[in-house]
Amino acid sequence: MAIVQAIDLEKRYQMGSEWVVALSEVNVSVEKGEYVAIMGPSGSGKSTFLNLLGCLDKPTKGQYILGEDDVSTLSDNDLSEIRCKRIGFIFQSFNLISELSVIENIEVPMFYDGTHEKESEERAAELARRVGLGHRLNHHPNELSGGERQRVAIARALANDPLLILADEPTGNLDSRSGSEILAILDSLHQEEKTIIIVTHDENVAKRTESIIRFSDGKVVADGTRSSKVN
Amino acid sequence: MAAFGKRIFILGLINIWRHRLRSTLTILGIVFGVCSVIAMLAIGEGASYEAQEQIRKLGSQNIIIKSVKPPSKETVNVETSFLREYGLTYKDAERIRDTIPAVEVIVPSRNIRANVVYRGKMLDANAIGVVPWYPEISSQKVSAGRFINASEMEDHKNVCVISDDLAKRLFTHQAPLGEVIQVKGDYYKVIGILQKSGATATSQTEGPAPLNLYIPLTAAKSRFGDVIMTRSSGTFSAEKVELHEIIAKVKELGQVMMTSEVIRDTLKRFHKEMDYEVIVPLELLRQAERTKRIFNIVLGSIAAISLLVGGIGIMNIMLASVTERTREIGIRRALGAKRRDIIIQFLTETVLLSGSGGVIGLAIGVLIPYLITRFAEMETIIRAWSLMGAFGISLLIGIVFGMYPAYRAAIMDPITALRHE
Numbered sequence: 001m002a003i004v005q006a007i008d009l010e011k012r013y014q015m016g017s018e019w020v021v022a023l024s025e026v027n028v029s030v031e032k033g034e035y036v037a038i039m040g041p042s043g044s045g046k047s048t049f050l051n052l053l054g055c056l057d058k059p060t061k062g063q064y065i066l067g068e069d070d071v072s073t074l075s076d077n078d079l080s081e082i083r084c085k086r087i088g089f090i091f092q093s094f095n096l097i098s099e100l101s102v103i104e105n106i107e108v109p110m111f112y113d114g115t116h117e118k119e120s121e122e123r124a125a126e127l128a129r130r131v132g133l134g135h136r137l138n139h140h141p142n143e144l145s146g147g148e149r150q151r152v153a154i155a156r157a158l159a160n161d162p163l164l165i166l167a168d169e170p171t172g173n174l175d176s177r178s179g180s181e182i183l184a185i186l187d188s189l190h191q192e193e194k195t196i197i198i199v200t201h202d203e204n205v206a207k208r209t210e211s212i213i214r215f216s217d218g219k220v221v222a223d224g225t226r227s228s229k230v231n
Numbered sequence: 232m233a234a235f236g237k238r239i240f241i242l243g244l245i246n247i248w249r250h251r252l253r254s255t256l257t258i259l260g261i262v263f264g265v266c267s268v269i270a271m272l273a274i275g276e277g278a279s280y281e282a283q284e285q286i287r288k289l290g291s292q293n294i295i296i297k298s299v300k301p302p303s304k305e306t307v308n309v310e311t312s313f314l315r316e317y318g319l320t321y322k323d324a325e326r327i328r329d330t331i332p333a334v335e336v337i338v339p340s341r342n343i344r345a346n347v348v349y350r351g352k353m354l355d356a357n358a359i360g361v362v363p364w365y366p367e368i369s370s371q372k373v374s375a376g377r378f379i380n381a382s383e384m385e386d387h388k389n390v391c392v393i394s395d396d397l398a399k400r401l402f403t404h405q406a407p408l409g410e411v412i413q414v415k416g417d418y419y420k421v422i423g424i425l426q427k428s429g430a431t432a433t434s435q436t437e438g439p440a441p442l443n444l445y446i447p448l449t450a451a452k453s454r455f456g457d458v459i460m461t462r463s464s465g466t467f468s469a470e471k472v473e474l475h476e477i478i479a480k481v482k483e484l485g486q487v488m489m490t491s492e493v494i495r496d497t498l499k500r501f502h503k504e505m506d507y508e509v510i511v512p513l514e515l516l517r518q519a520e521r522t523k524r525i526f527n528i529v530l531g532s533i534a535a536i537s538l539l540v541g542g543i544g545i546m547n548i549m550l551a552s553v554t555e556r557t558r559e560i561g562i563r564r565a566l567g568a569k570r571r572d573i574i575i576q577f578l579t580e581t582v583l584l585s586g587s588g589g590v591i592g593l594a595i596g597v598l599i600p601y602l603i604t605r606f607a608e609m610e611t612i613i614r615a616w617s618l619m620g621a622f623g624i625s626l627l628i629g630i631v632f633g634m635y636p637a638y639r640a641a642i643m644d645p646i647t648a649l650r651h652e
Binding site (some may be wrong): 218 | 245645649
């Protein structure tokens with residue numbers, strides 16, 4: 001079953017009087033449980049694509065089907081809800097809220113989903129233990145190492161049990177040891193049939209995935225089949 | 232939803248606490264606004280209440296006519312000015328009683344300064360010659376004994392009713408009733424004591440309660456005569472005043488203003504000089520109410536301006552806070568916060584800020600009138616509506632001035648917000 005289906009996706013921006021095409025004719029399909037890497041040089045359109053996948057932005061043309069629904073024409077309000085329930089974000093720069101403790105950070109998506117307070121607390125604690133931070137529940141992000149912060153972010157991404165986990169260069173700000181810890185967690189999530197899309201520059205990271213989608217000049221130049229991985 | 236509200240609330244408190252100094256400075260405007268409104272209203276209410284009480288004690292149905300010494304004319308020579316004759320006469324009282332049907336009771340009185348002596352103790356007091364029906368128009372009641380009766384009036388009897396203060400100061404060890412006191416050389420028996428009250432119908436409205444003793448008007452006339460001699464710094468002067476005061480009680484409240492005009496006209500015909508004045512407590516009361524209304528409007532405008540300034544201060548800080556927390560807003564939006572959620576978050580914070588300003592202002596605003604009453608001995612009245620109103624307005628300010636910053640936060644593009652450093 002395809003979790004993600006991008007059909008003829010196009011994204012254009014208006015820069016002054018000119019239109020800049022950031023993405024065009026993108027046709028991508030990701031199956032449930034698949035672990036996919038997106039690669040490409042800066043400005044190739046992979047960030048734009050990730051924003052579209054994350055429902056942070058709407059395509060200018062084309063369709064994006066997430067699960068069973070076409071989300072390309074939804075309102076801002078509906079997109080917020082989709083982000084909340086179906087998508088887990090892992091950012092390069094962690095993006096934790098510094099005012100909140102580890103457990104509170106993990107709870108944020110559940111908070112907006114209206115999860116009951118007690119249930120949310122229990123689940124957040126469980127997720128924190130799962131990423132190996134059970135002993136740091138009440139610490140604040142500035143008391144954690146980079147690797148630990150990213151683990152909090154992973155726990156947070158899992159909070160609402162999303163359809164799709166989007167990781168934007170999750171190891172980009174980490175040393176190699178912390179990086180491989182993070183990748184190990186992602187691997188284990190993959191084992192559990194989670195659908196993960198990871199944007200990376202690092203071929204070694206990409207090698208761990210099942211398929212690679214390569215972008216160049218706003219277009220997909222190599223589709224994510226197993227054969228293209230060898231490419 | 233309740234849990235959501237609670238957590239948003241706590242989140243707001245945390246953010247305010249994190250920026251304690253900034254929050255404190257931000258809400259100062261609201262604090263001062265609210266506390267000044269409450270304090271000023273309390274002082275205003277207290278002052279006007281006091282004034283209105285005093286006027287009310289004069290009796291809203293009464294018209295008070297007082298003898299006033301006219302300004303001396305330069306052309307008058309020394310001989311004639313030795314004896315000055317002016318003021319209200321018995322004839323005036325009769326005329327008012329007989330010709331104005333709206334007047335129900337009329338109380339003429341004389342007011343003479345006299346030394347009161349009892350067992351070697353001497354006090355300076357007002358000896359007031361009154362009629363037996365005086366208590367009808369006065370707010371004063373007899374607390375012990377009785378008032379002067381008609382036969383004592385007829386017989387020019389030397390009896391007196393004394394004010395509470397006089398009783399306390401003159402009689403330190405004895406019960407005053409039945410005792411005999413000396414007033415200007417004559418002896419008077421004390422037959423009654425008046426209840427303590429702030430102001431009397433016959434006396435001025437300010438200063439400490441005077442020491443009064445009431446004697447039959449007839450007795451006053453025959454004992455003291457109409458001519459009153461006063462001696463000051465070596466010169467003699469004598470004044471002839473028949474009556475010092477006439478109080479006319481009007482039957483119905485609606486007729487007071489009209490009757491006062493009739494009385495003015497009547498008196499004008501028989502007095503060449505303005506040697507009297509007509510005081511209408513009802514008129515004063517209305518005047519006091521008008522003054523109070525104007526005072527309240529002025530106060531309201533000052534309050535509105537200070538609260539407006541406070542509100543702008545809050546908005547300014549919240550706009551800065553929104554910019555500062557752009558990244559956080561981006562994160563929240565990415566994780567599923569709707570625009571509405573962001574608006575609620577920031578609005579809650581602003582209302583918490585202005586509301587806590589309101590609470591602090593309320594506390595100080597209640598404290599100030601208390602201190603004023605305590606140390607300046609001025610009456611202050613804090614009305615419940617002023618507290619609720621001021622606090623309500625502080626919350627409203629939070630909503631009104633929090634709206635724009637919250638809206639700015641909500642319309643941010645999540646992608647741009649996430650990239651914000």
